[in-house]
Amino acid sequence: MRLVEIGRFGAPYALQGGLKFRGEPVVAHLERVYVEGHGWRAVEDLYQVAGEVVVHLAGVTTRELAEALVGLRVYAQVEDLPPLEEGQYYYFALMGLPVFVEGKQVGEVVDILDAGAQDVLVVRGVGERLRDRTERLIPLQAPYVRVEAEGIFVEPIPGLFD
Structure with missing residues (x-):
């Protein structure tokens, strides 16, 4: 299993545990991500607000829980990444x-x-x-x-x- 960094969590969004996500747009195609120091978490919802991606993870249901994840690195398993079109590359x-x-x-x-x-x-x-x-x-x-x-x-x- 090889993990690659795909981004970081930014500020919490709203009160139900949403987090702004800064990184590879590939997160929209993933069912789960590995959160630095917190292990694997299922991606329960993902949407855009004013051009920013907001992610909701399993078990992160309040703003307080989301605040504990701010700034942490987010990883994906290489095998989980979707294939890219010719001429496109993953940063890693x-x-x-x-x-x-x-x-x-x-x-x-x-x-x-x-x-x-x-x-x-x-x-x-x-x-x-x-x-x-x-x-x-x-x-x-x-x-x-x-x-x-x-x-x-x-x-x-x-x-x-x-």
Whole structure:
């Protein structure tokens, strides 16, 4: 069994134990999630309020119980995740992948930011070009970026590695 982080709980919502959820929209397809320090919980209800996802978990029926879960990480079992369309990726699958520019490894993916219109790779440098292990932000945007099994290939973007 392999667990992957899919998000975190935000503030409680209303009085019946709802929690705002920040993370992968895949939570809408899951019957259960693993809550940091609290184990597996069934997802009883899920809906959107003003553009935010609200989750109700089994056993969390009051605002007070929900407050105890604020800020905790939420995980899913890899096998429970629905398949994605070609060209889409789960964030966890990109973490740790090497990043290449002009055939040379310049770093590896250490985080992914949701910047609204597009996702942004946080790449920590390795090797000769980025000896100081500086972090760079690279838009995860085709056609500049190709994701393949052996790594992420980025076309040179002026100023990115200067």
